[in-house]
Amino acid sequence: MALASGVRFPARALLRPWSLLRDTTLGRSEPAAGGGGGGDGARLFGSQRVLVEPDAASGVAVMKFRNPPVNSLSLELLTELVISLEKVENDKTFRGVILTSACPRVFSAGLDLTELCGRNPAHYTEYWKAVQELWLRTYLSSLVLVAAINGACPAGGCIIALACDCRVLADNPKYHIGLNETLLGITTPFWLKDTYVNTIGHRASEQALQLGSLFPPSEALQVGLVDQVVPEDQVLSTALSEMARWLAVPDHARQLTKTMMRKATADRLLRQRDADIQNFVSFICRDSIQKSLQVYLEKLRQRKG
Ligand SMILES: CCCCCCC/C=C/C(=O)SCCNC(=O)CCNC(=O)[C@H](O)C(C)(C)COP(=O)(O)OP(=O)(O)OC[C@H]1O[C@@H](n2cnc3c(N)ncnc32)[C@H](O)[C@@H]1OP(=O)(O)O
Numbered sequence: 328m329a330l331a332s333g334v335r336f337p338a339r340a341l342l343r344p345w346s347l348l349r350d351t352t353l354g355r356s357e358p359a360a361g362g363g364g365g366g367d368g369a370r371l372f373g374s375q376r377v378l379v380e381p382d383a384a385s386g387v388a389v390m391k392f393r394n395p396p397v398n399s400l401s402l403e404l405l406t407e408l409v410i411s412l413e414k415v416e417n418d419k420t421f422r423g424v425i426l427t428s429a430c431p432r433v434f435s436a437g438l439d440l441t442e443l444c445g446r447n448p449a450h451y452t453e454y455w456k457a458v459q460e461l462w463l464r465t466y467l468s469s470l471v472l473v474a475a476i477n478g479a480c481p482a483g484g485c486i487i488a489l490a491c492d493c494r495v496l497a498d499n500p501k502y503h504i505g506l507n508e509t510l511l512g513i514t515t516p517f518w519l520k521d522t523y524v525n526t527i528g529h530r531a532s533e534q535a536l537q538l539g540s541l542f543p544p545s546e547a548l549q550v551g552l553v554d555q556v557v558p559e560d561q562v563l564s565t566a567l568s569e570m571a572r573w574l575a576v577p578d579h580a581r582q583l584t585k586t587m588m589r590k591a592t593a594d595r596l597l598r599q600r601d602a603d604i605q606n607f608v609s610f611i612c613r614d615s616i617q618k619s620l621q622v623y624l625e626k627l628r629q630r631k632g
Contacts (some may be wrong), residue, residue, distance in 0.1 A: 344537060376404045377411045378429055387565070387570055388415050389475075391429035398428055398438035400483045404439075405457040409464050416470055421572045423471035424580060426491060427563065432501070434476045437483030440511075440624045444617060448595040448608050455607045458483075462518070465490035465502040466595050469582050471573040476568035481541055482511075485552075489522045492573060492585070494552070495566045496544050497559040502616065503541035510539035512619025513610075516603060518596040525592060529552045537555055 353591050356475040371377030378391040390411060392398040415421045428434045435572060448532070465472060465487060472491040478498070480488055485504050486496050496502060508515045514534055515523070523532040527550050535550070557565045573581070596603060610616060 345509060347512065352400075354600045372411060372414060374407045374411060376401075376408045378549075379411055381415070381421065383420045385623075387425065388421050388423075388565070388572065389425045389427065390415070391427050392435060393429040395430050397433045397479075398430050398484070399436045399439035399441075400461075401439040402442060402454055402456070403456055405454075405461050409457070409460050412464050412468065420469065422574055425469075425473045425474065425475050425563070425566045425570060426465075426487060427475035427566070428478050430478070433478040434480040434502075435484030435487060436479070437481050437485070440620060440627075444612055444620050444624060448612060451608045451611050452604055454605050457547065458569075459596065459603065462490060463487060463596070466522070466589060467586075469569060469585075471581070473566045473570050473573070475562045476502065476504065476553065478502055478561045481507050481553075486519055486522070489519075489526055493554050493564055493566075493569050495555045495557060495569060496547060496553040497546050497562045498556045499559055500543050501579060502548050503537075503543055507535055507539040507541050507542040509537060511623045512616060516607065518592065518603070521595065525589075 345508060372381055372388065376392065377387050378393055381388040382392070390408075392404065392408070394401060394404045398404070412424065415424055438458065442450070446454075468490075470552045471493075474488040474491040474494045476488055476496040478497070479502050481503060482505075486507055488504065494502060498499045500508060506515050506519065520532065523536065527535070531550050535542075542550060542552055548556045554592070555565055555569070
């Protein structure tokens with residue numbers, strides 16, 4: 328699978344990349360974006376953990392994460408997301424994608440902590456490459472990406488949302504969004520910090536990153552982390568209206584402008600991807616970091632209700 332930024336996929340994906348995209352959505356598709364039929368289109372794009380509901384008429388695909396219970400970003404989900412996005416991007420029918428969750432109450436719980444605990448350096452290397460790849464693929468996408476955030480959106484979930492062009496958040500006080508890495512005893516890599524700064528500014532990022540702040544909807548709107556907060560049942564329709572606004576602009580001009588705005592940030596990572604991986608692997612392998620993550624994961628498992 329030729330991917331621009333060179334992520335290594337699991338062996339079965341390399342041998343038969345589309346094995347990850349076999350249709351598992353038959354009979355389960357909901358109506359597609361813009362009221363069109365998802366039927367045959369859904370068969371083209373669906374995968375086990377990523378449902379894609381394409382609407383060729385509007386040129387918009389709704390991509391839903393389905394990795395229950397909390398859409399944690401496992402290696403498999405990261406891989407399927409990258410492949411699904413690439414597939415939609417390569418189909419010139421599509422000009423926009425709405426990213427949302429098929430799991431109730433959670434957009435994404437962020438990186439899968441079981442991928443970060445008790446594994447070996449080769450696994451961490453593969454995993455971090457996949458994280459980088461998803462970020463590059465979304466951040467530099469020529470498509471319009473709108474996040475319809477219909478649930479909690481911490482850490483890696485927020486990172487996906489930040490890579491989109493526009494964010495619509497459901498107005499539920501439990502749906503917090505932000506980068507809370509410090510509360511897990513880990514730090515945000517420079518390229519995610521840069522994305523935060525680009526979105527909410529330096530001072531707000533400095534404060535929010537150090538405190539590991541997770542913002543409820545009203546505060547997320549105030550700080551500029553999301554563009555709209557709407558009642559939960561209007562998240563998708565609002566995301567579609569936003570999409571229409573962005574698609575009203577000629578593609579070439581919008582794309583050139585997006586590249587102009589984002590290239591420097593992405594280039595900083597592209598110039599030092601290998602060093603960033605080594606940095607991550609040596610950091611995550613430290614005993615103290617492993618301990619912090621295990622304590623956090625244990626607390627999560629014990630915290631019920
Ligand atoms: C250089 C160092 C590394 C830099 C990395 C920088 C970038 C990003 C980092 C990250 O993304 S780290 C992950 C941070 N994520 C979180 O802190 C979120 C943790 N989860 C929650 O707060 C809640 O689960 C939720 C998302 C608000 C949902 O709450 P809900 O009450 O609906 O579900 P729970 O009962 O809490 O969870 C159900 C089930 O899922 C497990 N789980 C939750 N989050 C994760 C996760 N991120 N990874 C793996 N597993 C997770 C949780 O333990 C429960 O499991 P069981 O007890 O049912 O087995």
